[in-house]
Amino acid sequence: MLELYQFELSQFSEKVRLILDYKGLAYRKIEVVPGIGQLELFRLSGQRQVPVLKDGNTVIADSTAIALYLDKTYPDRPIIPTNPQQKANCLLLEQWADRSIGSEARSILLEGLKNINLRTSILPTGTPDVLKNLVGSIPKEAIDILGLGLGLTPDAIKASKAEMHRSLESICMLLSQNSCAYLTGDTPTLADLTVAGLSLVLKIPEGPYLDIPFNLKGKGVPGFADNPEYDLFFTWRDKLYADFRKPHLPNINNNSGAAPTTPTTISID
Numbered sequence: 596m597l598e599l600y601q602f603e604l605s606q607f608s609e610k611v612r613l614i615l616d617y618k619g620l621a622y623r624k625i626e627v628v629p630g631i632g633q634l635e636l637f638r639l640s641g642q643r644q645v646p647v648l649k650d651g652n653t654v655i656a657d658s659t660a661i662a663l664y665l666d667k668t669y670p671d672r673p674i675i676p677t678n679p680q681q682k683a684n685c686l687l688l689e690q691w692a693d694r695s696i697g698s699e700a701r702s703i704l705l706e707g708l709k710n711i712n713l714r715t716s717i718l719p720t721g722t723p724d725v726l727k728n729l730v731g732s733i734p735k736e737a738i739d740i741l742g743l744g745l746g747l748t749p750d751a752i753k754a755s756k757a758e759m760h761r762s763l764e765s766i767c768m769l770l771s772q773n774s775c776a777y778l779t780g781d782t783p784t785l786a787d788l789t790v791a792g793l794s795l796v797l798k799i800p801e802g803p804y805l806d807i808p809f810n811l812k813g814k815g816v817p818g819f820a821d822n823p824e825y826d827l828f829f830t831w832r833d834k835l836y837a838d839f840r841k842p843h844l845p846n847i848n849n850n851s852g853a854a855p856t857t858p859t860t861i862s863i864d
């Protein structure tokens with residue numbers, strides 16, 4: 596079975612999970628423990644970031660490389676159009692989304708964390724493992740900010756927010772002008788799955804897709820998640836999730852030494 600080395604709350608991992616679900620491919624999630632688990636990941640893949648896909652003896656790092664590998668190896672339900680114009684639009688949109696929505700959303704995640712009231716800058720002794728794992732699943736940059744108050748300056752966060760507003764306005768414009776249901780045509784492509792998956796940290800989908808505490812679902816970054824101007828985008832994304840994303844199922848046999856991925860219900864102050 597395909598194995599996905601991931602962080603549950605990582606937006607690039609979510610992009611790959613959405614692609615796997617869209618293509619109807621079964622996979623086992625292996626939750627990487629931040630720090631020590633990333634050393635193991637380095638041994639496996641030659642780099643320390645998630646997502647990494649293992650397919651038998653083949654190991655692929657990077658969400659774009661994984662997407663291209665999956666589409667080539669498992670051609671059913673293709674995600675790269677064959678029509679040259681649609682293909683170019685799809686690949687350009689994916690590249691743009693990785694660099695804009697991907698990095699900008701991560702930069703402003705701090706706001707989202709404040710919003711969901713996840714006050715964990717100093718985790719006390721006895722913090723439940725599940726919460727540690729959840730915090731561990733948040734990108735390193737956000738933890739730096741949370742833990743040390745270092746990292747992104749307020750000006751950098753402000754610039755990221757402005758950039759993200761521009762991106763969402765453009766996506767909404769594209770969706771409202773489009774005669775098709777998706778960004779490059781009438782079926783979902785890598786462009787749609789990327790834009791939708793990467794927006795995870797802007798607003799966590801409400802449905803049963805992720806192994807996270809219930810009260811995080813539907814939460815997100817103020818000014819984005821609750822902004823009526825972006826209703827069109829989130830409605831479109833949530834429909835794509837309802838149509839193609841599969842509900843989270845706990846891994847039955849997880850003997851990898853990785854963090855457990857069983858369902859969790861804890862209350863977070």
Ligand SMILES: N[C@@H](CCC(=O)N[C@@H](CS)C(=O)NCC(=O)O)C(=O)O
Nearest residue numbers: 605606607644645646657658659735
């Ligand atoms: N270009 C990579 C980006 C992957 C990435 O940024 N992963 C983040 C999580 S969303 C990560 O592993 N951060 C931990 C670290 O950099 O140590 C991709 O498309 O997969």
